[in-house]
Amino acid sequence: MSGVFLGMPAFPENAAAAVQDSQLRFNLRRATRTIRGKRAAVAGELPDWAALRDAGKQIKDHTLRNLDRYLLQLEEAVTRAGGRVHWAADAAEANRIVAGLVEATGETSVVKVKSMATQEIGLNEALAERGITAYETDLAELIVQLGDDWPSHILVPAIHRNRSEIREIFRERMGEWGRPAPEGLTDDPRALAEAARLHLRERFLASEVAISGANFMIAETGTLVVLESEGNGRMCLTLPRTLISVVGIEKLLPTWRDLEVFLQLLPRSSTGERMNPYTSTWTGAAEGQEFHLVLLDNGRTAVLADEVGRQALRCIRCSACLNVCPVYERAGGHAYGSVYPGPIGAILTPQLRRSGTVASRDRLPPSATRDLDASLPYASSLCGACFEVCPVAIDIPEVLVHLRAQAPHPRAERLGMRAAGWVFDRPVRLARAQRLGGRLRRFLPRRLPGPLSAWTDTRDIPDIPAESFRDWWGRTGGGTR
Amino acid sequence: MTRSQGSRVPQGSQTSQSSQEVQDSQNSQDSQNSQGSRDRILARIRAAVAGAPEVPVTRSYRHRVPPPAGGTPGEAVELFAERVADYRAVVHVVESARAAEVISGALARRGARRVVVPGGLPEEWARAVGAHPGGEAVPDDPPLSAAELDALDGVVTGCAAGIAETGTIVLDAGPGQGRRALTLVPDYHLCLVRAGQIVPGVPEAIAALDPLRPLTWISGPSATSDIELDRVEGVHGPRTLEVVILR
Ligand code: SF4
Secondary structure, three states, X not given: OOOOOOOOOOHHHHHHHHHHOHHHXXXXXXXXXXXHHXXXXXXXXXXXHXXXXXXXXXXXXXXXXXXXXXXXXXXXXXXXXXXXXXEEOOHHHHHHHHHHHHHHHOOOEEEEOOOHHHHHOOHHHHHHHOOOEEEEOOHHHHHHHHOOOOOOOOOOOOOOOOHHHHHHHHHHHHXXXXXXXXXXXXXXXXHHHHXXXXXXXXXXXXXXXXXXXXXXXXXXXXXXXXXXOOOHHHHHHHOOOEEEXXXXXXXXXXXXXXXXXXXXXXXXXHOOOOOOOEEEEEEOOHHHOEEEEEEEOOOHHHHHOOOOHHHHHHOXXXXXXXHHOHHHHHHOHHHHOOOOOHHHHHHHHHHHHHOOOOHHHHHOOHHHHHHHHHHHHHOOOOOOHHHHHOOOOOOHHHHHHHHHHHOOOOHHHHHHHHHHHHHHHOOOOHHHHHXXXXXXXXXXXXXXXXXHHHHHHOOOOOOOOOOOHHHHHHHHOOOOX | OOOOOOOOOOOOOOOOHHHHHHHHHHHHHHHHHHHHHHHHHHHHHHHHHOOOOOOOOOOOOOOOOOOOOOOOHHHHHHHXXXXXXXXXXXXXXXXXXXXXXXXXXXXXXXXXXXXXXXOOOOHHHHHHHOOOOOOEEEEOOOOOOHHHHHOOOEEEEOOOEEEOOOOXXXXXXXXXXXXXXXXXXXXXXXXXXXXXXXXXXXXXXXXXXXXXXXXXXEOOOOEEOOOOOOOEEOOOOOOEEEEEEEO
């Protein structure tokens, strides 16, 4: 995964640095609170939310259980509809396939729709090595790309930047990439969005090749589905002659009908809207386009082999777990050292990297990757809010505890975890365990051992509060009462 | 913190002939590898899930979203109108007989002169597009280039379905809707929805739509909240969406 900074320290040091950054903290707190309030309102509006969540979980589990069969069905359907399907075992192979397809068109640049899978495999950098420029077109991704920066949130990747920083980035960098920012650009979000519209307009109209990911793929029909807000996705999916979609193999749904569940769960969990502004679906070569689908493994089959960890593959990347996480809110997305920040990143990144097929792993000193991966499962206070809010009911605390037991860690920590395991191994509800923890807290050390200590050092209170986060949430409505 | 550099290359860099040949052999090698990877991925999946229990799917959610209290179709129309307006789109609910008048009024108000009309748009609506002073209905025949579309003032279409609960319009590139670029590149989209096309919820829409057609689900104008979560309407898609619901 190229999603790691060179010489990146492990999570606790990253988090400690982020906690000092008051701009970042202010932006994050405002962002996460706003979105989670909206999410709660629109999820609460549906009387059958719990039933949709159950169905979402079951459909994903059923798909994963029969993934081989459904992938073959998808391949057949896409091929029948005029598309070409490629299989990539790891990041390097996916990058090679995409670069080869772009080169075959004779083009030296591509436009991109925001896609976590292509970030995960470091596609932009791999294309650059072959002389191909990849232009990000999502507003936040544009801000990140122009600022030589790294995304910090799944839904709003540039949330760590404020409006005046964005104005500076646009003024200084847009000209190097294409049409410069307008004279006298202000920091009004409206003006900044307009600058992005103008900067990208000609590029959209002239581009011959686009690269996207997908939120869902339908095995039965071969249909791909992309949800977005700005219309940059539609531009990329519609105008260029050639479309290449790089999609993780877990993004599959068996039937067209299954979308009725996920088109209700995803927008409401993600942006907190009843529906996102634009959803595009297409099957094979639509409207005469040349279409390539690159199916990406890159560690996913290794995650699938882990009975506890495999539930992470249900994730639909809504980012709801980030927005309720007290650790994310303080530490920020960069601390997780991966394109997958927050609670989902803490369980997904170490698992994906473990399989050893991640292309750019060599770019990072092995010891740094090891430290980071070992510390990520500790980037949580196990409060359980992420599980409650997850639209596909991924029990993130359960996976964290499972990964902690597997990660190499010092002896003292192992002892601590054995005690935690004693609690979590039993069929005791997490909430009850947390309340017990609250009552026992005076017997526990004031500081956590191991990787989390750097994080707890920056806070005034120990890890287990008298009242669990969950209880506090229930009592105060997330601090609103 | 700095992301690894090198994602920028000189514009217009050419692939030399000899490296093109290398690429070609690389590509054919890749298709063989891809075949090997296909088998490898499938084998890994089978090994990973061997012995795992089957997971049944229970669908106890609302398959048919009941119309709002009272259950008359008129109330679905009302809910649809309200929810579309929530996205800050302009909404009109009028009698079908007034369609032409509403179209030309909206275009005149907007100052939209040259407006693209997709093939298969009802005659009466298409005529109304050019009816206001200076108005001109531009057909997409032969197909307009993206640059030509960009120079137009707007587009008028019908739709394939409307979803009341979410305030969503779905286009399926059928008659009166045109190919997808038509409702994307011009900055103004006027969309007509017949009351009979409005379904109560997402499940009904999924059941009514054909997945083999390219679909565009539209819920309000293009928007972004990427800058400090301040919502801004209109980035790359049409910045103004006007919806006419025909009773
Ligand atoms: S783990 Fe759940 S809540 Fe978090 S991003 Fe994935 S689907 Fe959303």
